[in-house]
Amino acid sequence: MxxxxxxxxxxxxxxxxxxxMSLEAFFKSLSMTAAIRDSQxxxxxxxxxxxxxxxxxxxxxxxxPDDMLAELKRLETSAEKTDSVLKTxxxxxxxxxxxxxxNETLMRFRERHQDPNSTDLEYAARINGFGSAxxxxxxxxxxxxxxSMVGFVAGLPFxxxxxxxxxQIEVPKYLRPRTDTPKLTVGYGGCFSCxxxxxxxxxxxxxxxxxxxxxxxxxxxxxxxxxxxxxxxGDIVKFKPIDRSTYDQHIADVEANKFTPLNxxxxxxxxxxxxxxxxxxxxxxxxxxxx
Amino acid sequence: xxxxxxxxxxxxxxxxxxxxxxxxxxxPISGGMDRFALRAANCLVGNDEGAAVLESxxxxxxIEFTGDALVAVTGAxxxxxxxxxxxxxxxxxxxxxGQRLTFDYLRGGxxxxxxxxxxxxTPVALGxxxxxxLGALGGxxxxxxxxGDELPIGAEAPGGAEGRSVPAxxxxxxxxxxxxxxxxxxxxxxxxxxxxxxxxxxxxEVANEAxxxxxxxxxxxxxxxxxxDQPFGAGSDPSNIVDACYPxxxxxxxxxxxxxxxxxDAVSGGGYFMLGTVISADMDxxxxxxxxxxxxxxxxxxxxxxxxxxxxxxMLENLREMLQ
Numbered sequence: 347m348x349x350x351x352x353x354x355x356x357x358x359x360x361x362x363x364x365x366x367m368s369l370e371a372f373f374k375s376l377s378m379t380a381a382i383r384d385s386q387x388x389x390x391x392x393x394x395x396x397x398x399x400x401x402x403x404x405x406x407x408x409x410x411p412d413d414m415l416a417e418l419k420r421l422e423t424s425a426e427k428t429d430s431v432l433k434t435x436x437x438x439x440x441x442x443x444x445x446x447x448x449n450e451t452l453m454r455f456r457e458r459h460q461d462p463n464s465t466d467l468e469y470a471a472r473i474n475g476f477g478s479a480x481x482x483x484x485x486x487x488x489x490x491x492x493x494s495m496v497g498f499v500a501g502l503p504f505x506x507x508x509x510x511x512x513x514q515i516e517v518p519k520y521l522r523p524r525t526d527t528p529k530l531t532v533g534y535g536g537c538f539s540c541x542x543x544x545x546x547x548x549x550x551x552x553x554x555x556x557x558x559x560x561x562x563x564x565x566x567x568x569x570x571x572x573x574x575x576x577x578x579x580g581d582i583v584k585f586k587p588i589d590r591s592t593y594d595q596h597i598a599d600v601e602a603n604k605f606t607p608l609n610x611x612x613x614x615x616x617x618x619x620x621x622x623x624x625x626x627x628x629x630x631x632x633x634x635x636x637x
Numbered sequence: 638x639x640x641x642x643x644x645x646x647x648x649x650x651x652x653x654x655x656x657x658x659x660x661x662x663x664x665p666i667s668g669g670m671d672r673f674a675l676r677a678a679n680c681l682v683g684n685d686e687g688a689a690v691l692e693s694x695x696x697x698x699x700i701e702f703t704g705d706a707l708v709a710v711t712g713a714x715x716x717x718x719x720x721x722x723x724x725x726x727x728x729x730x731x732x733x734x735g736q737r738l739t740f741d742y743l744r745g746g747x748x749x750x751x752x753x754x755x756x757x758x759t760p761v762a763l764g765x766x767x768x769x770x771l772g773a774l775g776g777x778x779x780x781x782x783x784x785g786d787e788l789p790i791g792a793e794a795p796g797g798a799e800g801r802s803v804p805a806x807x808x809x810x811x812x813x814x815x816x817x818x819x820x821x822x823x824x825x826x827x828x829x830x831x832x833x834x835x836x837x838x839x840x841x842e843v844a845n846e847a848x849x850x851x852x853x854x855x856x857x858x859x860x861x862x863x864x865x866d867q868p869f870g871a872g873s874d875p876s877n878i879v880d881a882c883y884p885x886x887x888x889x890x891x892x893x894x895x896x897x898x899x900x901x902d903a904v905s906g907g908g909y910f911m912l913g914t915v916i917s918a919d920m921d922x923x924x925x926x927x928x929x930x931x932x933x934x935x936x937x938x939x940x941x942x943x944x945x946x947x948x949x950x951x952m953l954e955n956l957r958e959m960l961q
Contacts, residue, residue: 352822354884355914356942367870394661401882497663497905500772537870563774
């Protein structure tokens with residue numbers, strides 16, 4: 347992994363830690379952004395972490411672009427040595443897969459799709475070698491996900507599944523992005539799942555919808571009172587398939603401000619995880635369910 | 638003192654100099670798309686440069702004032718009128734209680750800035766009054782204005798006076814064709830040399846999909862990509878990358894066909910490659926482009942980008958001195 351640096355105009359440095367996605371690339375990006383924050387380099391305006399890359403926005407009136415680049419390269423050496431251990435939390439996200447709202451939307455945008463004759467779910471199942479949409483859903487919800495970026499729009503999490511590379515699902519993005527996506531749609535593009543935090547444009551395949559608010563600019567939702575955005579990079583997510591009546595019950599609870607997502611504090615170690623992925627995930631799930 | 642929105646025009650929103658600090662969770666800086674015009678409008682009425690103003694695109698709103706006010710309109714050539722009487726753009730003028738501000742037809746540019754002495758006094762959200770409509774955050778109820786809205790105005794700023802004017806040489810607007818200077822980079826290596834040079838040789842045209850999030854351009858030749866096996870996680874189209882951060886001003890080209898330049902309400906990241914970034918000095922110009930405007934992208938290096946930035950700052954210093 348050799349980081350590739352590039353200037354984004356005169357106000358940004360873009361750093362691609364790796365061309366391809368991996369948890370190693372994520373952890374290196376994470377430790378780099380933490381090191382930049384800690385070093386308090388003069389002129390840094392924003393530090394944005396992405397899946398396998400990061401970006402720094404800076405004020406070139408305070409520090410020259412070349413000096414900023416030199417500072418980042420200097421920090422890279424120490425960031426490489428940090429342990430990939432993270433104090434984080436695991437969260438259960440209920441999902442109504444194959445729901446009526448994303449179905450209605452995907453039918454409206456069928457001409458922008460690779461396979462206009464099937465649904466996004468059927469298409470993703472087929473190209474990933476699953477026998478049915480149900481099998482696909484079982485794989486999608488069967489192992490936890492790592493939040494490796496928050497962004498695109500306010501509070502949208504990009505998630506990377508914690509399974510062997512051979513079991514990772516990949517799907518293309520829509521041929522042309524949609525102009526509409528229902529709020530709280532669970533989407534998929536490349537190797538990433540996402541939850542659309544607001545209604546709007548989107549290019550990911552649509553598989554289902556969660557009743558759980560993840561962004562609330564009014565901060566009326568109880569668990570979003572401290573900050574309007576729910577997810578942070580490093581969060582671990584376990585999807586739980588639910589049926590329509592459970593979905594409706596959750597929606598009623600959300601409206602009465604009685605819904606709180608199930609979540610537990612956990613420590614994640616990348617080294618230990620890699621020694622026994624499925625065993626590690628089982629322990630995470632046990633922690634979530636309080637066993 | 639307040640203003641009542643009789644008609645909102647096409648899209649009018651409350652904007653200031655924006656909301657830095659939250660791009661890492663996908664909340665963009667927002668704020669005026671033409672920040673120079675926004676600052677000028679505030680200077681004309683004695684406000685702090687970063688006070689909240691109204692930004693309107695293509696068509697002005699109709700606004701009624703509940704009290705006397707000092708007003709200035711800058712940016713696009715969209716002539717203001719008070720109770721039907723013409724007023725000059727880039728020049729402060731008085732409006733009396735009960736009078737209405739309206740606008741004539743657009744003659745040039747795209748966005749006007751309406752500053753009122755005292756500033757628009759809507760609630761501050763995450764440090765700014767700017768509207769981020771996609772995230773329903775800031776401004777007036779997190780959205781563009783609608784007929785019937787009433788917005789509070791702060792206490793009149795001392796030192797404002799009628800008849801102050803910004804000289805013509807400081808009213809910067811895009812030329813014809815418009816020229817946007819670009820620092821190549823980011824994923825430049827993904828396209829062939831020929832595609833790269835053609836991008837700067839051809840004349841593009843502003844498409845209809847042009848808003849505060851981004852401006853789309855059309856009419857150029859589709860790009861050729863350097864062949865490769867797509868990296869794991871990117872997606873199969875050669876224009877796909879593992880979802881990454883998008884700088885403000887970055888130029889992404891989904892499918893290699895129509896470039897999109899991200900602006901103040903930018904999406905913070907995504908899965909399309911970018912070939913470079915419009916330099917900071919030219920970002921204000923983008924917000925003044927009308928659909929169908931012929932546009933050239935001009936390749937520059939970092940030294941030229943920094944020189945242009947210095948020129949812009951000197952222009953701003955000049956403005957401040959003149960309106961002291």
